[in-house]
Amino acid sequence: MFSNRSNIVVLIWAWATVTGLSQPSPFVTQTSGNLELNGHPFYFVGGNAYYLMEEAARGDTTLVKNLFATARQLGMTVIRTWGFFDSGDTLNPAVIQWRPGGFNEAALRALDYVIWQAKQSGLRLVIPLVNNWDDYGGMNQDVRWRMAQGDHNRSASEVRFTESDQQRTVLGLGGRLYRVAMSDMFGHDDFYTDVTIRNWYKSYVSVILGRVNTLTGVVYRNEPTILAWELANEPRSSDRSGVIVSGWADDVSLFLKQLDTNHLVGTGEEGFDNSVTGYSIPAYNNQLWLVDGTAGVSFTMNLALRHIDLAGIHMYPQSWGLNNNGGNIWIRDHVRMAATAGKPLVLGEFGVLVDQPATYDSWLTTVLLDGGGGALVWQLSEGARGNNDGYGIRCPGSGSVCTVLQDQARMFTEKSAGSPLSAPPEFLLFQNYPNPFNGQTTIAYALPSDANVTLSLYNSVGELVRVLVDGFQHAGTRKELLSVEWLSSGVYFYQANVQLSEGRGSSGTKKLVIVK
Known part of the structure; x- marks a missing residue:
């Protein structure tokens, strides 16, 4: 046995x-x-x-x-x-x-x-x-210890540093x-x-x-x-x-x-x-x-x-x-x-x-x-x-x-632990927070699948001010930051254009207010 x-x-x-x-x-x-x-x-x-x-x-x-x-x-x-x-x-x-x-x-x-x-x-x-x-x-x-040894085979006339x-x-x-x-x-x-x-x-x-x-x-x-x-x-x-x-x-x-x-x-x-x-x-x-x-x-x-x-x-x-x-x-x-x-x-x-x-x-x-x-x-x-x-x-x-x-x-x-990161059911562009604001705000948006994303900021007359995101992103609720120390007070608009992995396109626009 x-x-x-x-x-x-x-x-x-x-x-x-x-x-x-x-x-x-x-x-x-x-x-x-x-x-x-x-x-x-x-x-x-x-x-x-x-x-x-x-x-x-x-x-x-x-x-x-x-x-x-x-x-x-x-x-x-x-x-x-x-x-x-x-x-x-x-x-x-x-x-x-x-x-x-x-x-x-x-x-x-x-x-x-x-x-x-x-x-x-x-x-x-x-x-x-x-x-x-x-x-x-x-x-x-370590360099100082090496200097103190005196056996470094370097000539006293050798000048490496001014x-x-x-x-x-x-x-x-x-x-x-x-x-x-x-x-x-x-x-x-x-x-x-x-x-x-x-x-x-x-x-x-x-x-x-x-x-x-x-x-x-x-x-x-x-x-x-x-x-x-x-x-x-x-x-x-x-x-x-x-x-x-x-x-x-x-x-x-x-x-x-x-x-x-x-x-x-x-x-x-x-x-x-x-x-x-x-x-x-x-x-x-x-x-x-x-x-x-x-x-x-x-x-x-x-x-x-x-x-x-x-x-x-x-x-x-x-x-x-x-x-x-x-x-x-x-x-x-x-x-x-x-x-x-x-x-x-x-x-x-x-x-x-x-x-x-x-x-x-x-x-x-x-x-x-x-x-x-x-x-x-x-x-x-x-x-x-x-x-x-x-x-x-x-x-x-x-x-x-x-x-x-x-x-x-x-x-x-x-x-x-293996819990999958839950993807949102659809694309959503959220209102920035805080708003109005002075300094920094968060712009969040939900991606139901991997996507190519462009997130841009425009002034009140529609002129492009800055591109915050321009590239590939994985699915999930993203949180991007906008710092505006260099911008004057006023009304601005941010727009997200999204090309989802399955080929669908989505977009959204929201208003934000800078108060200084």
Whole structure:
């Protein structure tokens, strides 16, 4: 009898192997451009809380626990948080690496705690492994360590950077910055190109991925709570071709994948490019620096890298010189490019300083309907961590924006559970809200099927003022944004012309009033 049972087990195992059946993976994976978990689609709304390891290292584990509890109450399933802190300050308990290869066990135990508490809370983590900006050490800290070695085989007479270069900084959101050059011989981009620095980075990655969590007993590379590693937070360079960053990302992503076959890998970039191909340039308000190589990174090139699983972007239209609906265009352009490459698009950071509720509702609707994998708001505040850059959200204190995030998180979760996004029965153009208004309004319309849509604004004498939407959109109730700081008070009309996928055409016109 025992022998017969053994034979049956062997036969079942053999049949499962031949037919390709296996146990669902506990890790988030990606297949054909879609995120999956346990064999089912996985879509998410979450938030950024970069400071969690630092707070845990300083003893405030209650803040970490409360932040995760708030995220769960909002229906969020993913948090993005730093997995780095490089500094020579050996007295700072939150510094992870105080010299190349020199690690602070207390800080690593704090990271252990963050991962353990996320696991207890049913959350998953996206963890960047180095900062482009000078905060928390950043890439320039490695360059300074390299400068101090004195064995870099560079002649004292070799001048690569002028005095002007050494005074120049690259600015980012909320005071983020990095110096272009630290001396006449060493600059920020040496982080990508110097062999010694690259080996230091790989050694750091090896230590982090190979660490055994002191609270769970699980090696980081085997921990399903970690959704993805990001090679860096917002990598940039002075190389307008994008080749330096792309070459670095290609090499280190291969190295990481050789160590860890379980987790997804992203670059952590913002979505900037060095080519206008694929982008809706007329909608970008003449901000060509977004796609002309100014940022020294190429989304298109990085998207093609074999060992990069996630197409990641960040988005701060108001800080980039765009109106808020430019954010919807930024999302759609990158979702389309990512889908062509067969990779899921994740909006790793997004934020505005004003009109947060309506703007986040619009952007998250676009991510949801157009097939993005997920979105992470910048940033969630908790405890003593206040609104340090104007983008902070503290729930429930932030009111209606918390409600928007909660409602959107629910819809993303329902989509993950297989609930189809219900298409409206017919085309409808809704009245904009608020109306009358001054500043920004939302224009919503219902598409019963996929369609080519043109949404235009006209003045009271019928002259075209602006085209808000001109392209393909998936079915659902869309929410586009109209910012009118540049328009005078008066009566205007918006018109939607829709060519539905089954060939039918529909249109509608509504009046709006601007009062200043």
